[in-house]
Structures are given as structure tokens and as C-alpha cells.
Amino acid sequence: ILCWIKHVDEQGRPYYYSADGSRSEWELPKYNVSPPQPGDPPKSHSLERKQSDPIVLTKWRHSTYVLDLNDKVLSDCLSPVYLPPQPSEKCGVLNVTKVTVNGKKVRKNWTSSWTVLQGSSLLFAKGQGSGTSWFGGNQSKPEFTVDLRGGSVDWASKDKSSKKHVIELKTRQGTELLIQSEIDSVINDWYRVLTDTISTHAWESDEALEEDMPESPGAEKQDKEKDHRDSKKNRAMKTSVSMDSSDQKKTRVKLKKFLTRRPTYQAVRDKGYIKDQVFGCSLSSLCQRENTSVPSFVTMCIDHVENTGLSIDGIYRVSGNLAVIQKLRFAVNHDEKVELDDSKWEDIHVTTGALKMLFRELPEPLFPYNSFNDFINAIKCSDYKQRVNFIKDLIKHLPKPNHDTMQCLFKHLRRVIDHGEANRMTTQSVAIVFGPTLLRPETETGNIAVHMVYQNQIVELILLEYENIFGR
Known part of the structure; x- marks a missing residue:
């Protein structure tokens, strides 16, 4: 879905840019929702509104997500509360083994696990619970949980495992799992659900938007924006926001200097602050x-x-x-x-x-x-x-x-x-x-x-x- 994100520049002026970084505007584009044509399928009640402004979905850090009403698939994706659709919970018995944990390789150990998908989390337990949730009742306590946000899923290659129907799941924390089922339809269904879940929660990733954020529009549009800021009240509000933005910029600069001046691991080890271990070393x-x-x-x-x-x-x-x-x-x-x-x-x-x-x-x-x-x-x-x-x-x-x-x-x-x-x-x-x-x-x-x-x-x-x- 095409999204517009609201942000404030260093002078406190709000502007909008598309999520793919291709456009930036001082004013949020207006869209007219075309009336339904004969033969069109019925649309979601959430779109039966007269206003032409894009719908605000949710706030994310200092930005606001809004949807482009011109998107054709909008009526199929919006829920009545205007939030991204959550995938249905899924559960079942799968064969699971860890390959790496936090980037460190571990020995494979295939085990049969009761697996539950809850929101953006995948939970594994030895025993089967009484439902798809571990909240309440006498359900099994999960052995470990995997955060799917920012992760990736793919079919495992032969060099990863000789088993059939194996899914390779990687998380942003450096954990890698192999998930397998002997039943073709079951593993295909899990692959589809995991792919949809990772895609749905991609916007929740902790990667900072500021690193790749498009700059504010050009100088010509800045002049137009100045004409709209003529009241003292507005100028006072903009000044306050500008000060907050300036403080954030100073913090980022200090943090960057600290990170660039941070000594390397080798330098710290050479000075004796870090001792290399004997057990577990190659x-x-x-x-x-x-x-x-x-x-x-x-x-x-x-x-x-x-x-x-x-x-x-x-x-x-x-x-x-x-x-x-x-x-x-x-x-x-x-x-x-x-x-x-x-x-x-x-x-x-x-x-x-x-x-x-x-x-x-x-x-x-x-x-x-x-x-x-x-x-x-x-x-x-x-x-x-x-x-x-x-x-x-x-x-x-x-x-x-x-x-x-x-x-x-x-x-x-x-x-x-x-x-x-x-x-x-x-x-x-x-x-x-x-x-x-x-x-x-x-x-x-x-x-x-x-x-x-x-x-x-x-x-x-x-x-x-x-x-x-x-x-x-």
C-alpha cells in the first residue's frame, strides 16, 4: 500500500514524503474517491466517507503514517479501525532446529515442537497447549520465542538440510531456524503465513527512518510555505518544534562522534581490558x-x-x-x-x-x-x-x-x-x-x-x- 509519512524539518515545518522515498511535498496531496461504478464489488464500510483527506493509520516515532486513497487495493486491506491487517493465529506440530543463535553457529538438533504464531511472534513448546495462545489455562510454557519483525523466510537449500519441505527462517537478531513438516500442504501453508506476517510487520522494524529519509522539498516550495505561516500563534508553535528538532540533531551528532571515536575490539583486547577465552575458542x-x-x-x-x-x-x-x-x-x-x-x-x-x-x-x-x-x-x-x-x-x-x-x-x-x-x-x-x-x-x-x-x-x-x- 502506498503510504505518505508526515515529518517535521529542522525549522519545525511539517512536510510529507512517500514511503518509497520517491516524492516529498509541503502539503498532503488531496484525492477524490470516485463513486462506485455499476458492477463493482461492494466496498468496505470504512471507505464510505465524504472527506477526501487520506486516512491516518498509526503513529511511528516522530512520523505519522497515512494511506493513499487512490490505491486500488485499499478497500480489501483496511479494517474498521484503519490499522494494518493482523494475520490469523496459526498453530501446529512442526520439526524445528536452530542453526545459529545471535549469529553464533550451534549444532543441529531436530525436535518436534508445538508451534504457535501470535502476531509478530513465533512460539515453540515441547507439549501441545489447549489452544493457540499461552495466556491463561494450563498451556505449555514456550521453550523459546522468535520475533519475526525484520526477518526473512525462504525455502532451505539442500546443503542446509537433506530433509524435504524445509523452511529457512532468519531473524534480524541473527537467529536462524529450520522448520520442517513431512506433509507438503502443511509446510506450504506455514510458508505462506510466515511470509505474510513478515511483510505485514515490516513497518514495525527498529531500523531508523531518519537514515534514508528524503530531504524536504526545494526552495521554491519553501517560499510558498512561508506565506502560509503569518500568525504569531503558528510561529510560536513552529519555534517550539524547531527547538526540539535541533536538540535531536545535536544528540545524533554527539552519538555519531562517540561511535566513531569508540576504540576497536582489537585495540581494547590489546590493552588487556578484554581477555580471550580458552574454552570454546577455535x-x-x-x-x-x-x-x-x-x-x-x-x-x-x-x-x-x-x-x-x-x-x-x-x-x-x-x-x-x-x-x-x-x-x-x-x-x-x-x-x-x-x-x-x-x-x-x-x-x-x-x-x-x-x-x-x-x-x-x-x-x-x-x-x-x-x-x-x-x-x-x-x-x-x-x-x-x-x-x-x-x-x-x-x-x-x-x-x-x-x-x-x-x-x-x-x-x-x-x-x-x-x-x-x-x-x-x-x-x-x-x-x-x-x-x-x-x-x-x-x-x-x-x-x-x-x-x-x-x-x-x-x-x-x-x-x-x-x-x-x-x-x-
């Missing part, structure tokens, strides 16, 4: 920051275990106290001086738990995503020698941080196995513990159990053929 970034090919926390944990824990029963298999592990994680992330000999970390299983957590929280595992299928295909090879050579060649071509960290870790695990009579850890049991932690696919599929078997076999083979693969 292996390459962590090694580059520490100027080493093996993270210092990895070597610290390995040295501590080899000095004090090789003979401990169930080393790496037994879980440590999670609360204490989290305290150790916090201390390492906040650059606190950590001594694993300290009584706070006296339980060796806390150290081994923290080391496993470090590898588990890597954004990309020690065996990179792009080589996952190559390692799986290599372990499937029927000839043992050829299988070992394939694995050896793949490891040889890994990035240096991955290769060196892998060599350091597997050398340590071999020492753990050598003390198997005391700690009761065999090659197979170590492989079961570390397989899923070091090697996993980028997106989970239906072959989780099959992959887990291969993951364990790959780790076990590397442990058995350590000298052949890495050398002594």
Missing part, C-alpha cells in the same frame, strides 16, 4: 594467540596426569565433579593463574574432565569437519595396511595445530594404556571415551550409532599404530 586461533602449535592448557593437563594420575583407576573414564570442573574452566577462561597441584583441583578426575571438556567445546573438533567423511571411508577399507596408510596420509595433511595437538594427546593416551594393569584402561576403553569427543560430523544424521562405531575404531587404530603414523 584451535587455530588459540594456538596463534599463544604462539604455539599445542594449547598450553592441554600440555598442562597432560603433564599433571602423567605426574600424578597414570595409575588412578578409571582415569578418563570416571567423571569428575562437574561444579569443580566449571570452576577450573572459569579460572582458565579469565586468565587466572592456575596450578593444578593446588588443593582446589586435587581430584585428578577434575583435570581429565576439564581436558575432555576443552576438546568437546571446540567450535570445530580436533578432526576437522571437512575430513570426517574421509576418515570414515578410510576405516571402512578391508585391507588393514591400506587402512593404516589412508589414516596416516589424512593426519599428515591436517593443519599444524590439529596435527601437533593430536600427536601430543595420542602419545599421552598411549602412556595411559601402558599403565592399564593399574588403571584398568585398555585401548578400546580409551577409544570409546575419546572417539565422539575428537571426531564428529558437522550435522547429525540418522547414522549416529553407526558413526559412533567408526569414531571409536578410528581412535583405536591410531592408538595401536601410533609409531607408524606419527613416528617415535
Whole structure:
């Protein structure tokens, strides 16, 4: 719908510009509503008025939205209260997974969710509510909510998901969802409703109109406007509005100066105000920051275990106290001086738990995503020698941080196995513990159990053929 927006310039004078930015006028254009012609369908009662002024829809910040009465589809879109039409609430069971949250990539986890569309919000819950709303009654509490304003919806490509009938929903906050249903008609209906909802609420987006706002009309029209401002009362009102507008402009200028002078993230980090974390950091970034090919926390944990824990029963298999592990994680992330000999970390299983957590929280595992299928295909090879050579060649071509960290870790695990009579850890049991932690696919599929078997076999083979693969 073509809209005219009312605004006030820096001198306090009102003017109007079209929503698409193509026109600006000092006076709101007048339109004559043509009388109905024989054979025309009946029009909405909201248009049965004699006045020719455009209808005011709603206020938005400092502007006022008005509709162009000349628009042919106006009678189909206006409601009796002259507000944009709200889409009907919709609900149903859909398969949903998050891809990114606030711009950060997360692991896919398809779940069946009771999904409700309410205004510009999409709500998801595990259990089905008694209606399309969560207000009142004993309805399920939504697990999470998505704001559709300013978002986008499209059909997902094959590289996003191998499933059929998948919708890709992106929000302006950086969250990306995949929504799917096995029923073609159901997902098509949701796609249509979500598209209509995003389109309907596009005008509510938080993007500031001032950034792309057309300037006021030319000098000739300014002279005409001055002729209309001849009363003292009008001049006093315009002066007041002008002062408000001037204050707003000063605020914008100060804010702009502050933002342009704001130090960069790198500069703040270099000065030590922001500490880079260890857990959750990519292996390459962590090694580059520490100027080493093996993270210092990895070597610290390995040295501590080899000095004090090789003979401990169930080393790496037994879980440590999670609360204490989290305290150790916090201390390492906040650059606190950590001594694993300290009584706070006296339980060796806390150290081994923290080391496993470090590898588990890597954004990309020690065996990179792009080589996952190559390692799986290599372990499937029927000839043992050829299988070992394939694995050896793949490891040889890994990035240096991955290769060196892998060599350091597997050398340590071999020492753990050598003390198997005391700690009761065999090659197979170590492989079961570390397989899923070091090697996993980028997106989970239906072959989780099959992959887990291969993951364990790959780790076990590397442990058995350590000298052949890495050398002594």
C-alpha cells in the first residue's frame, strides 16, 4: 500500500514524503474517491466517507503514517479501525532446529515442537497447549520465542538440510531456524503465513527512518510555505518544534562522534581490558594467540596426569565433579593463574574432565569437519595396511595445530594404556571415551550409532599404530 509519512524539518515545518522515498511535498496531496461504478464489488464500510483527506493509520516515532486513497487495493486491506491487517493465529506440530543463535553457529538438533504464531511472534513448546495462545489455562510454557519483525523466510537449500519441505527462517537478531513438516500442504501453508506476517510487520522494524529519509522539498516550495505561516500563534508553535528538532540533531551528532571515536575490539583486547577465552575458542586461533602449535592448557593437563594420575583407576573414564570442573574452566577462561597441584583441583578426575571438556567445546573438533567423511571411508577399507596408510596420509595433511595437538594427546593416551594393569584402561576403553569427543560430523544424521562405531575404531587404530603414523 502506498503510504505518505508526515515529518517535521529542522525549522519545525511539517512536510510529507512517500514511503518509497520517491516524492516529498509541503502539503498532503488531496484525492477524490470516485463513486462506485455499476458492477463493482461492494466496498468496505470504512471507505464510505465524504472527506477526501487520506486516512491516518498509526503513529511511528516522530512520523505519522497515512494511506493513499487512490490505491486500488485499499478497500480489501483496511479494517474498521484503519490499522494494518493482523494475520490469523496459526498453530501446529512442526520439526524445528536452530542453526545459529545471535549469529553464533550451534549444532543441529531436530525436535518436534508445538508451534504457535501470535502476531509478530513465533512460539515453540515441547507439549501441545489447549489452544493457540499461552495466556491463561494450563498451556505449555514456550521453550523459546522468535520475533519475526525484520526477518526473512525462504525455502532451505539442500546443503542446509537433506530433509524435504524445509523452511529457512532468519531473524534480524541473527537467529536462524529450520522448520520442517513431512506433509507438503502443511509446510506450504506455514510458508505462506510466515511470509505474510513478515511483510505485514515490516513497518514495525527498529531500523531508523531518519537514515534514508528524503530531504524536504526545494526552495521554491519553501517560499510558498512561508506565506502560509503569518500568525504569531503558528510561529510560536513552529519555534517550539524547531527547538526540539535541533536538540535531536545535536544528540545524533554527539552519538555519531562517540561511535566513531569508540576504540576497536582489537585495540581494547590489546590493552588487556578484554581477555580471550580458552574454552570454546577455535584451535587455530588459540594456538596463534599463544604462539604455539599445542594449547598450553592441554600440555598442562597432560603433564599433571602423567605426574600424578597414570595409575588412578578409571582415569578418563570416571567423571569428575562437574561444579569443580566449571570452576577450573572459569579460572582458565579469565586468565587466572592456575596450578593444578593446588588443593582446589586435587581430584585428578577434575583435570581429565576439564581436558575432555576443552576438546568437546571446540567450535570445530580436533578432526576437522571437512575430513570426517574421509576418515570414515578410510576405516571402512578391508585391507588393514591400506587402512593404516589412508589414516596416516589424512593426519599428515591436517593443519599444524590439529596435527601437533593430536600427536601430543595420542602419545599421552598411549602412556595411559601402558599403565592399564593399574588403571584398568585398555585401548578400546580409551577409544570409546575419546572417539565422539575428537571426531564428529558437522550435522547429525540418522547414522549416529553407526558413526559412533567408526569414531571409536578410528581412535583405536591410531592408538595401536601410533609409531607408524606419527613416528617415535
